[in-house]
Structure formats: C-alpha cells, structure tokens
Amino acid sequence: MNFRRIFLVKCMLLLFPSVKCFNTSWVYRAVNETALLSIAAPLTPGNSYYVIWNKGGQRLVQLRGTNTKYFVNREQCRCAMLRNGTLQIQRLQKEDSGNYTVMVYQDGKLKAEEKTIFFVQEPVPQPILTFRCGKKNVSVKCEAKQKAKDEAFTTELTQPNRKKIQNNSTTLEWHGRNFGMFRCVVKNQVSENMAEKVIECPGKMDFYLILSIAGGAVSFVIFVICLIYCIRRKKAKRREVYEEERAMHTLPVEREKGTRELPQTPSKATPRQLRVQQRPLPPQPQEQPLPPRPQPRPRAQPRTPNLPRERP
Incomplete structure (x- = not known):
C-alpha cells in the first residue's frame, strides 16, 4: 500500500x-x-x-x-x-x-x-474455509465470495507451520500433510473477518499421529528406566560405603567378644545329631533293691543324779 x-x-x-x-x-x-x-x-x-x-x-x-x-x-x-x-x-x-x-x-x-x-x-465478506482429505495429503481452501469489483483486500491462510498471503485473490489453496488449527483471514483497511477450523484426516494422518505418540511414550519409558537405574546404583554405592565403614568400626569389638565368649552351638541340629537322637537307647540293667538300713538304737533315758545325803 x-x-x-x-x-x-x-x-x-x-x-x-x-x-x-x-x-x-x-x-x-x-x-x-x-x-x-x-x-x-x-x-x-x-x-x-x-x-x-x-x-x-x-x-x-x-x-x-x-x-x-x-x-x-x-x-x-x-x-x-x-x-x-x-x-x-x-x-x-x-x-x-x-x-x-x-x-x-x-x-x-x-x-x-x-x-x-x-x-x-466495502466491508470484506465472511471467508469460507473448506478441506478435502486425500490418501497422502490434505487440501485446504480459503474462499471469499461476494467481493465487489476493484476492491483491494488481503487473504491470509495460516497453518500450524507457516502462513500464506495473497492480495486481491478470492481463493487461496494449500496442499500438504500438516494438520491442526487452520485460520483464514480476509481484511482490508476498514474491516476484517476470520474463519478457523481444526482439520484432521483419518487413515494416513492418524498413522503418523499414532507413530509420533508411540515414539514419545517409548522415549519417556526409557528415560524413567534410566532414572530408576541411576537412583538404585547411587543407593547401592551408598550402602557399600556404609557397610565398609560399619565393618571397620565393629571388627575390634567382635575380636574382644570372641576372646571372652565361647562359641555358641548352632540353633539347628545337624542331620547327624538327628540320627543319634532317633536311635533307641540300650536297655538299662535293673538295680537290686538295697537292704534296709539299720535303725539306730534308742537312747536310754538319763538317770537322775544321786544327791548327797545331808548329815544329821
């Protein structure tokens, strides 16, 4: 202008x-x-x-x-x-x-x-946004009808990745594989009208969408696995360091205990001990009864002492 x-x-x-x-x-x-x-x-x-x-x-x-x-x-x-x-x-x-x-x-x-x-x-007319899905691409058309003769205006077709602008054109078309929000704008110096629509095509377009979603999901799972592995490895290293420090502190104490205490018998019996316990005991000889022990003789009662006689 x-x-x-x-x-x-x-x-x-x-x-x-x-x-x-x-x-x-x-x-x-x-x-x-x-x-x-x-x-x-x-x-x-x-x-x-x-x-x-x-x-x-x-x-x-x-x-x-x-x-x-x-x-x-x-x-x-x-x-x-x-x-x-x-x-x-x-x-x-x-x-x-x-x-x-x-x-x-x-x-x-x-x-x-x-x-x-x-x-x-004159005010620009309301644009019409239409599309047609093909086997490998989609065709989008932005059309401004009822345009007056010798009228200067601009038509813009905005797609997710780029914008296409053309002056004094009643029809603006685009062909490609992108889908999403499309916007058609017709304007001049005194007015502006817009039409927008979300365009999605089944079949080939859905396959690419599913493929992209699956790729994102796989990447996310791999990231989570790597994160868990790193956390566990870090914890294992910390545990090893802690065990080494603990062993260094407890070794002198265990040596002192070993010198003071006898080794304890194992809590569980060995198979050999079980076999020994299961063997029957040999018959014991019956003991002869001992003769009765002689009772002590009863002690005689003490005699009263003779008192001296008194002289007349």
Whole structure:
C-alpha cells in the first residue's frame, strides 16, 4: 500500500506541477459511515480567513468567517462544513472516493494547501474455509465470495507451520500433510473477518499421529528406566560405603567378644545329631533293691543324779 501512495503522489505532482502541497494524508472509511476530513494547519479565529474544499478540481463548499457557501447540491453531496474548517461527509458511498484539496486563505493570501486521498471501501465478506482429505495429503481452501469489483483486500491462510498471503485473490489453496488449527483471514483497511477450523484426516494422518505418540511414550519409558537405574546404583554405592565403614568400626569389638565368649552351638541340629537322637537307647540293667538300713538304737533315758545325803 505504501508504493501505491507514492505512485499517487507522483501522479498528482506530474498533473499539477505548479501546485505546492503543504501536507498529504490518506484516509480510509467504510460504506455508510461518516467521514471527517480535517485541516492540519492551525487557523486563527476571526473573519480574516476563508476555507475552500475541492474534489478533483471541482469546488464543493466554502467557509468565510461564519458564512458557508455550497457550490454543489448539499443533499446530493451529503457534506457539511464545520466551524473549524473540517469537511463532514455522511452516509459514505463508493463514489465519494477521490482526491480532496483544502485551501486556506488569510488576508487574501494562500496560507496552506493540504491534500487528502480518500478511499471508501466495502466491508470484506465472511471467508469460507473448506478441506478435502486425500490418501497422502490434505487440501485446504480459503474462499471469499461476494467481493465487489476493484476492491483491494488481503487473504491470509495460516497453518500450524507457516502462513500464506495473497492480495486481491478470492481463493487461496494449500496442499500438504500438516494438520491442526487452520485460520483464514480476509481484511482490508476498514474491516476484517476470520474463519478457523481444526482439520484432521483419518487413515494416513492418524498413522503418523499414532507413530509420533508411540515414539514419545517409548522415549519417556526409557528415560524413567534410566532414572530408576541411576537412583538404585547411587543407593547401592551408598550402602557399600556404609557397610565398609560399619565393618571397620565393629571388627575390634567382635575380636574382644570372641576372646571372652565361647562359641555358641548352632540353633539347628545337624542331620547327624538327628540320627543319634532317633536311635533307641540300650536297655538299662535293673538295680537290686538295697537292704534296709539299720535303725539306730534308742537312747536310754538319763538317770537322775544321786544327791548327797545331808548329815544329821
């Protein structure tokens, strides 16, 4: 669009070489809207200046102080001059597009001259996004119907990996193997419409999807196995170091215990001991009863001692 503006400016300078352009601007508006074409140059309040708006060399309206003069049918022009010199155009139509020039005079001298390149465009239609699945690829079509003639717009087709842009084309197609979210955008300077859709095709496309998911799952399992192996190996190394340190600390204590305590019999009997226990014991000889032991003779009662007799 910048090249188009430069081209229009060069054409105006070639057509009107004697006119010096003070300022040039580009304005875009949609059909049935209201446009305000303003003046960039500051205006001094008072009756010493007047403003004239022209379209393509034809005078439209003039403002001198507080008096407004129309050179065309006001209803047909649908235009009005505001107090600050701004040109107002209502209920825009395609015919209102063109080159507008405003000239500001003060004290009979040209103070400023400004040009406005005005474009009236229709809103772009709603695009239609369709697709068709093939054996090995998918075809996506972005179509903008009911387009007005000589209407400048841009069509964009966005896919998961790239974007395809084309100017002034009602149909934009793409062929490939990618699937996912597709977006179709049709826009111009005054409006923009969009259609988007998630496109997935069965068969070949599902096979690639399943293959990618399976590859990701296998990679994840391998990662988990490697992680578990590393953790266990690290724990084993720590256990070995701990056992070595423990053995070094307990060796002197066990040596002292070995010198003090006798070796303990094993808790479980050996097969030889079991066989010995299972053998029957030889018959024991019966012991003869011993004769009764002689009882001691009873002791005689003590005799009372004879007391000495008393002399008369």
